[in-house]
Amino acid sequence: MRILFLLAALLTAAPATAQTPVRIWHALSGPQKTALETMAAAFNNANPDYAVKPVALTQTSTLLARVADEQRRARPEGPPLVIVSEAAAGDMVAAGGLAYPVSQLLTDMAEPYDPEAFLPAVRASFSDAAGALLALPFLLTTPVLYVDAKAVRDAGFDPAKDLKTWAGFEGVAARISAAGGGSCAAAMQAPPWIAVENLLAMHDRPFASFDNGRGTDPRISADVDFLARHLTRLVDMARGGALRPRTSGVEPVGAFVGRACPMLLGTSGLLGHIRSRAAFDLAVLPLPYLDDVTNPPKPSLPGGFALWALRGRPPAEMKGAAKFAAFVASPDAQAWLARELRSIPSTFEGWRRVQTDGTTTAEPGLAVAASELAGQMPTAASKSPRLPGKADIEGYFEAAFDNAFLGTKQPRPAVVDAVQRADILLRERRDGER
Known part of the structure; x- marks a missing residue:
């Protein structure tokens, strides 16, 4: 899996087979947008049955308005995945039954999910009161x-x-x-x-x-x-x-x-x-x-952006969405984001990877940031506020x-x-x- 992010892999010709499109709405720009597009290309090359397609919207408020419109539809027409800033977590939860907890999506679609794989501060802030992981951190900061x-x-x-x-x-x-x-x-x-x-x-x-x-x-x-x-x-x-x-x-x-x-x-x-x-x-x-x-x-507190899933799309799209979420959570993807954008790995295995591949040697500040999230166990008061x-x-x-x-x-x-x-x-x- 480590070769997924090599330039040669990204230049591989797309297979001429029917593909299930998996759209991702986002409002990223600059290097963050490029990183998402690179990850989508790497995923598509490794998973020829799917075509992850990032769709850039102008800003987060526009994206949230589109999600709100989807909530009101009897049959949602939006994508199975969206990426929003941590500050918008409360608005995503307020979307009611439209939001599909990532942990449930992964489990329902038989993709690997281990709640203990995530750093405690990450799991606490991105989970609901029952412990379900609502969203998957993408470009994690503090x-x-x-x-x-x-x-x-x-x-x-x-x-x-x-x-x-x-x-x-x-x-x-x-x-x-x-x-x-x-x-x-x-x-x-x-x-x-x-x-x-x-x-x-x-x-x-x-x-x-x-x-x-x-x-x-x-x-x-x-x-x-x-x-x-x-x-x-x-x-x-x-x-x-x-x-x-x-x-x-x-x-x-x-x-x-x-x-x-x-x-x-x-x-x-x-x-x-x-x-x-x-x-x-x-x-x-x-x-x-x-x-x-x-x-x-x-x-x-963990900040940055997170990958959210939305209900209402065909099963094949939801399966592709789950596969891409698992891909983003993988140690290789977490380590790649850390190398490219100095994103803090959200999982223990991702963190171990960047400690051994030279990333923290090249940028010791990343270890400082990660140590802040890996300190004492968070309490109810020390997790990210989630408010619409x-x-x-x-x-x-x-x-x-x-x-x-x-x-x-x-x-x-x-x-x-x-x-x-x-x-x-x-x-x-x-x-x-x-």
């Missing part, structure tokens, strides 16, 4: 801390020792900023994901009720005081110049690779991009945690951070406002489904 190691050492710190906690991170940032006359020391991507969802999960605090949104009538149950204290820390850092928020017009990744800010809190999905552009001694470290709250922290409209909810918290950084609202009222707006959205979504 947040990490990127550092210009020389800049940190020049400030008198050891990156591996002094950046483990938020207190340490704040102290390092303050000194770097002061030495530069108030210059930027750190930037942050996606504050709602990193400084809300991951902060809560790593410290065993729920974001939502009912198993972090897995019940029938969830509410936002985030610890407002806990989040407000942390946001106050970030606002204080920004006022002192150590943290450069988005409101100042900074593009976080560009500021980091351009050496304007020597530290970046961001997604591991950018490992390859940042490594190729960082003209300095790049170090990749785990996300800081609050050691006065928990030590060691719970796992960080989660992208909008994250937008409410994004606005709360912006308001706090701009000074138009104090941190606690800003967080309260985000929680209230999110609860209104959840109530509207619930009432609309009745």
Whole structure:
């Protein structure tokens, strides 16, 4: 199976036999889109009875709208597979009986499935309350801390020792900023994901009720005081110049690779991009945690994209969909995604493969990211929130951070406002489904 991803295999002529088409809707672009197309080509060459056909839609919202239309049809006409971001998991579950749990699909179609094969944090976040694996991770990520190691050492710190906690991170940032006359020391991507969802999960605090949104009538149950204290820390850092928020017009990744800010809190999905552009001694470290709250922290949250199955297609298509899902979950495919896109393997065997094939030697940051997901066993509070409209909810918290950084609202009222707006959205979504 390892030869599937060799260029020679991809250039093999397609057999002249009848094939069952297996469409995949997605909104991927760039290298992610290319990776999916490459995997589809490799699968088709190895499985001549099927023709997996990725179909690119303009954006995730368009894809979700199409899925919602399929839900309303008496006879669905859509594909058997879709790929959506982790943030859209709640919307996929809200599709009711249209969503076909991947574990059930694999079992029904007599394809291999072992729930124990997946990393615990992955299995917890992508499964329902009964333990069924709803979706298969595809391009798995988690947040990490990127550092210009020389800049940190020049400030008198050891990156591996002094950046483990938020207190340490704040102290390092303050000194770097002061030495530069108030210059930027750190930037942050996606504050709602990193400084809300991951902060809560790593410290065993729920974001939502009912198993972090897995019940029938969830509410936002985030610890407002806990989040407000942390946001106050970030606002204080920004006022002192150590943290450069988005409101100042900074593009976080560009500021980091351009050496304007020597530290970046961001997604591991950018490992390859940042490594190729960082003209300095790049170090990749785990996300800081609050050691006065928990030590060691719970796992960080898995992000990225996932492969979902939809019901309603002919049995032959569903069989092909199951075969492709099993193909994506295979150690070879997981290792290939890790090599090509620095995706974290979602299975133990996939992880063992990248440790022995040189992938983690070439990119040690991948091992750091994987270790965050392979830490303590996750709890109900430390698995990914699964809420319909989660992208909008994250937008409410994004606005709360912006308001706090701009000074138009104090941190606690800003967080309260985000929680209230999110609860209104959840109530509207619930009432609309009745």
